[in-house]
Amino acid sequence: MEQLTLHPIPRLAGTVKLPGSKSISNRTLLLAALADGPTLVRELLDSDDIRRMLEALATLGVKVEQQGDSRDFLVHGTGGAFAVKDADLFLGNAGTAFRPLTAALALMQGNYHLHGVPRMHERPIGDLVDALRVAGADIRYLGNDGYPPLQIHPASISAGKIIPVKGNVSSQFLTALLMALPLTGESVTIEVVGELISKPYIEITLNLMARFGVTVQRDGWQRFTIAAGQRYRAPGEIHVEGDASSASYFLAAGALAGGPVRVEGVGRSSIQGDVKFADALALMGAEISMGDNWIEARAPQGGLNAIDVDLNHIPDAAMTIAVAALAAKGTTTIRNVESWRVKETDRLAAMATELRKVGASVVETQDSISITPPATLTANAEIDTYDDHRMAMCFSLVALLGTPVIINDPKCVAKTFPDYFEVLGKLAAN
Numbered sequence: 442m443e444q445l446t447l448h449p450i451p452r453l454a455g456t457v458k459l460p461g462s463k464s465i466s467n468r469t470l471l472l473a474a475l476a477d478g479p480t481l482v483r484e485l486l487d488s489d490d491i492r493r494m495l496e497a498l499a500t501l502g503v504k505v506e507q508q509g510d511s512r513d514f515l516v517h518g519t520g521g522a523f524a525v526k527d528a529d530l531f532l533g534n535a536g537t538a539f540r541p542l543t544a545a546l547a548l549m550q551g552n553y554h555l556h557g558v559p560r561m562h563e564r565p566i567g568d569l570v571d572a573l574r575v576a577g578a579d580i581r582y583l584g585n586d587g588y589p590p591l592q593i594h595p596a597s598i599s600a601g602k603i604i605p606v607k608g609n610v611s612s613q614f615l616t617a618l619l620m621a622l623p624l625t626g627e628s629v630t631i632e633v634v635g636e637l638i639s640k641p642y643i644e645i646t647l648n649l650m651a652r653f654g655v656t657v658q659r660d661g662w663q664r665f666t667i668a669a670g671q672r673y674r675a676p677g678e679i680h681v682e683g684d685a686s687s688a689s690y691f692l693a694a695g696a697l698a699g700g701p702v703r704v705e706g707v708g709r710s711s712i713q714g715d716v717k718f719a720d721a722l723a724l725m726g727a728e729i730s731m732g733d734n735w736i737e738a739r740a741p742q743g744g745l746n747a748i749d750v751d752l753n754h755i756p757d758a759a760m761t762i763a764v765a766a767l768a769a770k771g772t773t774t775i776r777n778v779e780s781w782r783v784k785e786t787d788r789l790a791a792m793a794t795e796l797r798k799v800g801a802s803v804v805e806t807q808d809s810i811s812i813t814p815p816a817t818l819t820a821n822a823e824i825d826t827y828d829d830h831r832m833a834m835c836f837s838l839v840a841l842l843g844t845p846v847i848i849n850d851p852k853c854v855a856k857t858f859p860d861y862f863e864v865l866g867k868l869a870a871n
């Protein structure tokens with residue numbers, strides 16, 4: 442197995458241009474593929490999760506043309522029906538490809554086999570399948586009930602009713618329904634049953650749907666109504682913002698190792714909830730400034746303080762807080778992140794195990810984690826990354842605390858940020 446040794450990085454300052462947002466890239470590709478007419482998608486993220494969506498669309502007969510060597514792609518919309526009616530789709534471990542494609546294809550009168558890596562087959566999808574079955578979809582489980590792989594069959598769809606969906610396992614199920622149900626042309630109300638987690642991701646979905654001409658009437662986070670007869674219309678061009686979750690590693694770096702570190706590509710005008718990571722970092726004492734399209738972080742004079750926070754709204758960037766806690770005075774508690782258990786790995790268990798390797802005292806509950814840093818961090822800890830890009834990226838921050846660290850299987854960052862370590866290295870060389 443490949444290993445990467447990161448030597449201590451005593452001071453870090455500079456500017457990083459962020460890669461495109463994963464959440465916006467995959468939503469935009471699908472909406473553009475479903476729209477009437479062509480859409481130019483600018484600055485698409487280049488990573489495994491996006492490749493899975495691009496490959497799936499190609500298999501489904503959607504024409505997508507890369508513009509030279511750029512990250513600009515012209516997507517030829519299909520008007521809401523893919524030409525290929527029988528397909529086998531491998532979607533890796535990309536939740537933002539698997540869940541929305543399941544919903545869209547379930548409404549399309551074809552035979553589709555959707556599968557992924559072994560971990561994807563352990564990530565739940567039952568709440569989405571249950572909701573789609575209420576609309577008449579014919580979806581069968583090929584392995585364990587409630588989990589991929591799935592086989593979709595042609596079915597008679599009638600969405601003109603209330604579709605209930607549970608939102609306490611993943612917000613991606615509601616996102617998938619919202620994006621797909623306009624394809625029926627009927628009026629439909631989606632009713633969230635119980636609690637909805639990761640709410641800001643729904644705002645990304647609604648924002649992009651609106652740019653493609655479909656508006657949703659909402660009653661808070663409980664009911665979402667799509668009026669009859671709406672179609673996705675190509676908006677001409679969509680520019681993909683920088684990835685706010687990827688920004689978290691560099692902002693934390695600025696807060697830990699002097700700074701200022703500035704990220705470009707997200708800021709005050711971002712539609713991504715993960716920009717709120719900056720608020721959590723500020724709560725720890727970091728000095729944050731923000732413009733429309735940039736955020737900057739620097740270390741406070743007296744070092745960071747521990748915090749006790751509910752980070753349900755930013756589950757991905759919350760992992761970065763867990764590692765930044767190693768530099769904070771006191772015990773940091775991150776609450777309401779049970780969804781960590783069903784992501785790329787069981788992130789609560791993985792985080793607890795690996796933080797202990799660097800010497801932290803950790804208390805893990807079903808939905809929270811408390812971290813108390815040691816007096817001296819353990820040098821050269823070998824961090825296992827569990828094929829989880831975010832484990833690799835957030836544990837790189839240990840090097841910014843003056844402690845060498847070894848990252849096992851560093852290439853797992855390819856899911857969302859293939860050249861993460863090169864970008865970090867360049868910043869460190871400034």
Ligand SMILES: O=C(O)C1=C[C@@H](OP(=O)(O)O)[C@@H](O)[C@H](O)C1
Pocket residue numbers: 463464465536537610611612613616638639642756757780
């Ligand atoms: O909709 C999205 O783009 C995402 C939603 C979140 O998932 P959950 O809703 O499952 O928490 C997040 O963790 C994931 O990385 C991306």
Ligand SMILES: C=C(OP(=O)(O)O)C(=O)O
Pocket residue numbers: 534535536537757784785831857
């Ligand atoms: C949870 C994540 O990914 P996915 O889109 O596969 O759910 C993530 O990127 O942290």
